[in-house]
Amino acid sequence: xxxxxxxxxxxxxxxxxxxxxxxxxxxxxxxxxxxxxxxxxxxxxxxxxxxxxxxxxxxxxxxxxxxxxxxxxxxxxxxxxxxxxxxxxxxxxxxxxxxxxxxxxxxxxxxxxxxxxxxxxxxxxxxxxxxxxxxxxxxxxxxxxxxxxxxxxxxxxxxxxxxxxxxxxxxxxx
Amino acid sequence: xxxxxxxxxxxxxxxxxxxxxxxxxxxxxxxxxxxxxxxxxxxxxxxxxxxxxxxxxxxxxxxxxxxxxxxxxxxxxxxxxxxxxxxxxxxxxxxxxxxxxxxxxxxxxxxxxxxxxxxxxxxxxxxxxxxxxxxxxxxxxxxxxxxxxxxxxxxxxxxxxxxxxxxx
Numbered sequence: 001x002x003x004x005x006x007x008x009x010x011x012x013x014x015x016x017x018x019x020x021x022x023x024x025x026x027x028x029x030x031x032x033x034x035x036x037x038x039x040x041x042x043x044x045x046x047x048x049x050x051x052x053x054x055x056x057x058x059x060x061x062x063x064x065x066x067x068x069x070x071x072x073x074x075x076x077x078x079x080x081x082x083x084x085x086x087x088x089x090x091x092x093x094x095x096x097x098x099x100x101x102x103x104x105x106x107x108x109x110x111x112x113x114x115x116x117x118x119x120x121x122x123x124x125x126x127x128x129x130x131x132x133x134x135x136x137x138x139x140x141x142x143x144x145x146x147x148x149x150x151x152x153x154x155x156x157x158x159x160x161x162x163x164x165x166x167x168x169x170x171x172x173x174x
Numbered sequence: 175x176x177x178x179x180x181x182x183x184x185x186x187x188x189x190x191x192x193x194x195x196x197x198x199x200x201x202x203x204x205x206x207x208x209x210x211x212x213x214x215x216x217x218x219x220x221x222x223x224x225x226x227x228x229x230x231x232x233x234x235x236x237x238x239x240x241x242x243x244x245x246x247x248x249x250x251x252x253x254x255x256x257x258x259x260x261x262x263x264x265x266x267x268x269x270x271x272x273x274x275x276x277x278x279x280x281x282x283x284x285x286x287x288x289x290x291x292x293x294x295x296x297x298x299x300x301x302x303x304x305x306x307x308x309x310x311x312x313x314x315x316x317x318x319x320x321x322x323x324x325x326x327x328x329x330x331x332x333x334x335x336x337x338x339x340x341x342x
Contacts (some may be wrong), residue, residue, distance in 0.1 A: 069235045133244055133253040133280040135333065136234055139340040143236040150246045157234045 003129045012157065013081070015116040016067060016074035018092035019157040021149065024121060026162040027082040032054070032113065033127075034079070039075055045060075055107040065169050069143075070158070080119055081112040082162075089163050096170040111166070116171070122125065129159055179208070184284065201296040204317060207289040210258050212290055216316060216324045223275040225288055231269070238339045242284060243273070245271060246321060253281045266289055279333060292316065292324075311335070 011026035033050055048059045063078040086109055098108055105171050131147045132140040140146075144164030149157040204219035207335050229245040231254055240259035244251040252273060258266035271282040301314035313328035 009202055071233055071235070076280065130249075130251055132234070133251050135253045135279055135281055135336055136237060136241065136244070140234065141237050145234070145236075148232075148244075148251060150251075153246055154230045156246070 002088045005125060009121050010124050012122050013066075013090045013116050014118040015053045015076055015078075016070075016072035017068075018072055019155065020066065021124070021150070021159040022082075022162055026088065027084045027113075028056075028088075028110070029083045030119075031081050031083065031112075033154055034081055041149050049106060050081060050112055052107075052110060052112065055110060056105050057083065057110050057112040058097075058106050059114055060166065060169055062115050062165070062169070067163065074096055074116065075116045078114050080115050082115055083110050083112050084162060085110055086114045086164070089166060093163060093167050093170060096167070113162070113166070130144070139142050202293050202301060203296055204270075205292045205294055205324075205326070207292055208283075209289055210266060210287040211262070211264075211286060212222065214324050215257075215327055217272075217293070217327050217329065221275055221292060221329060222274045225272050226273060226282075228269050229271060236340075239338070241336070245282065247273060247282075249281075250280060252338075253279070254282045254284055254334070255281060257311075257327070257332070258284070258330070260335075276329075281333070292318065310336075 011022040011024060011030075011144070013022065031050075033051065038156040049056050053055075059081060062082075067074055081089070084099045088095055088162050097111065100106070105135060129147045129149050131137055133146060141161075142164070144167075145158055146161050147159040151157060176180050183337045201327065205216045206222050207214055207216045222310060226245070226307075231243045231245060232251075233243045234241065240256050242254045242256045242259075242265075244253050252271075256266050258264050266284050266286065268284055268286050270285050272285050273282045283310075285301060299314055299316055302309060302312065305312065311331050312325045313331070314326045315323045317323055318328065
């Protein structure tokens with residue numbers, strides 16, 4: 001039985017010569033943030049807080065997390081934040097957020113991720129995505145890499161899972 | 175069975191054995207010999223699909239250092255293993271890839287260069303029966319015309335090691 005081809009909206013994030021795809025269904029909205037560059041020492045990845053409709057959201061530095069993980073340096077600006085509903089994330093992440101101490105005012109409903117400003121929504125054919133090669137598939141999935149897409153011989157887009165990536169980041173914060 | 179019968183039986187075995195040797199056609203096996211740094215290794219040629227040059231290498235996190243990433247082979251990702259890291263703990267500076275014909279595992283080896291294709295009589299392939307730690311990824315050897323030994327890589331053992339290292 002052949003699977004009908006379908007397309008879906010993805011956020012395409014370009015930074016440091018690399019490109020990442022995030023399923024549009026994994027975040028609620030995005031907003032501009034003033035503080036696009038880190039100031040002083042912060043807890044690893046816990047970048048700041050931002051206001052979102054009267055709620056105070058924890059802003060995680062996903063921009064730096066990707067650089068560290070994929071071993072590249074980016075000098076581009078990162079004035080964009082993705083707002084993610086905690087209820088859409090796994091129990092593991094939800095538990096970590098609820099266990100964070102000393103953040104009484106911080107929303108347990110949403111969190112935000114600082115990402116590159118070079119981001120846009122694209123409608124992409126699912127059939128153009130590939131899983132990682134079999135030998136790397138399992139470890140990739142565990143780390144939050146669902147697959148990839150070659151856009152040219154010399155360019156790849158990594159299809160990443162926000163839930164797994166957030167879990168890894170937050171484990172580092174505990 | 176008395177000794178006479180036993181001897182006759184032994185004689186028969188020897189005769190049949192030598193007759194077998196005369197009749198058995200030589201089986202020739204092809205090996206692809208390649209360079210990794212200045213050392214030569216070989217693999218059965220039928221395990222290799224192709225040799226490709228100058229493809230960009232894409233990084234993958236979470237993997238052991240001998241996994242250098244993957245390449246784009248006709249739109250399909252192929253894992254790139256740097257055996258120089260596995261054997262000598264040194265990165266191999268190269269962009270020549272030996273693509274394995276095993277399409278299930280979609281893997282390739284980073285090599286310095288292809289040396290030659292050798293046709294070897296099956297009898298001259300020396301398989302090893304027990305391995306030291308250093309020989310973990312070697313299944314045997316062949317010798318070239320100058321009598322120098324070239325180690326045959328054991329690809330399933332290399333995959334087994336990777337499976338163990340990445341927990342799959």
